[in-house]
Amino acid sequence: MSQQQSWHRFCFQYNTNNQSTVTFNAPVASKRAFIFRKKKKLIRRIDEQYSKSLSGGRGIGSLAAAAFMIRDGKVPGENISILEAAPVTGGSMDGAGDSACGYSMRGGRMLTTDNYECTWDLYKSIPSMSSKEKTVFDEFVEFNDKHKSNARARLVDRRRAKVPVTSMGFSMQDRMELLKLSNANEETLGDSRITDWLSPAFFETEFWYMWATTFAFQPWHSAVEFKRYLHRFMLEFSRIETLTGVKRTVYNQYDSLIRPLQSWLEAQGVRFVMNCRVTAIDHKTEDGMFIVTGIWCMQEDKSEVIEVKDGDLVFFQNGSMTDASASVP
Numbered sequence: 132m133s134q135q136q137s138w139h140r141f142c143f144q145y146n147t148n149n150q151s152t153v154t155f156n157a158p159v160a161s162k163r164a165f166i167f168r169k170k171k172k173l174i175r176r177i178d179e180q181y182s183k184s185l186s187g188g189r190g191i192g193s194l195a196a197a198a199f200m201i202r203d204g205k206v207p208g209e210n211i212s213i214l215e216a217a218p219v220t221g222g223s224m225d226g227a228g229d230s231a232c233g234y235s236m237r238g239g240r241m242l243t244t245d246n247y248e249c250t251w252d253l254y255k256s257i258p259s260m261s262s263k264e265k266t267v268f269d270e271f272v273e274f275n276d277k278h279k280s281n282a283r284a285r286l287v288d289r290r291r292a293k294v295p296v297t298s299m300g301f302s303m304q305d306r307m308e309l310l311k312l313s314n315a316n317e318e319t320l321g322d323s324r325i326t327d328w329l330s331p332a333f334f335e336t337e338f339w340y341m342w343a344t345t346f347a348f349q350p351w352h353s354a355v356e357f358k359r360y361l362h363r364f365m366l367e368f369s370r371i372e373t374l375t376g377v378k379r380t381v382y383n384q385y386d387s388l389i390r391p392l393q394s395w396l397e398a399q400g401v402r403f404v405m406n407c408r409v410t411a412i413d414h415k416t417e418d419g420m421f422i423v424t425g426i427w428c429m430q431e432d433k434s435e436v437i438e439v440k441d442g443d444l445v446f447f448q449n450g451s452m453t454d455a456s457a458s459v460p
Contacts, residue, residue, distance in 0.1 A: 190222020194392045201399050208399030216408035220393050226383040241377045260391050267391050275378045282374045296372040300336035313361045323354045341371050
């Protein structure tokens with residue numbers, strides 16, 4: 132961690148649709164990378180002017196950031212540290228348990244090969260843990276070629292009878308309102324809710340029940356986020372009644388996605404610091420830029436400060452899809 136290396140300026144973004152954006156500029160002097168995650172929103176910072184890496188958080192976002200830095204940014208793995216408050220990696224994908232004590236899985240993601248381009252681009256580089264000749268992506272495709280989704284009962288009524296879903300159940304008003312929302316720009320949508328754009332009857336349609344249960348929407352959720360999902364997953368309109376576009380991982384997503392990625396990162400020399408809770412950030416402002424100078428963390432009931440030097444990169448993640456949920460014991 133003390134030796135100086137040379138790599139490219141790197142910018143990484145990971146959003147709710149598992150899309151990432153990687154930007155490279157001219158080579159700059161590089162030291163370390165730090166990645167960590169914080170549930171409470173303090174600051175979001177990716178400092179492109181400084182180049183050594185510390186990262187915080189053990190979820191898919193932090194692990195993917197480290198992997199893209201190594202694979203595409205040519206950052207030495209030993210220059211990257213990942214700080215995590217929990218004893219296990221995975222973030223929201225920390226599914227675990229046994230038949231005696233039960234199982235816990237805080238988040239489940241229905242995947243498709245028509246979307247999640249950056250996710251699959253990454254996992255085409257990560258070796259499968261079950262076969263050295265295959266990547267995680269190869270294993271995923273092979274499994275879904277054999278086991279195809281085809282739901283025969285998407286909705287069931289209070290009498291436990293199957294609800295016909297060949298029709299979306301839209302009225303003309305529903306169609307007009309949905310079209311208006313999907314065409315509105317995000318500045319217009321602002322911080323409005325879905326209910327601000329769609330009439331009460333819309334939330335009784337077959338489409339709403341299928342869409343909401345597929346993507347975990349509630350009527351009071353963000354209209355902007357709803358619009359983004361409509362655009363991103365437009366293809367699902369043609370098959371949402373059977374979920375034929377949905378793909379599943381071979382095992383739970385911790386074993387199928389997190390473990391292979393962590394294993395690969397460890398082989399590259401990435402340092403995982405577990406049971407390390409980030410409590411505060413020292414910082415300064417220069418030329419209008421927010422610069423982290425130190426990271427306060429608690430490990431084994433001892434408080435310490437990690438000095439962040441010029442040239443170091445800090446990747447800060449400030450929340451997740453299962454924020455405030457209970458973690459696996």
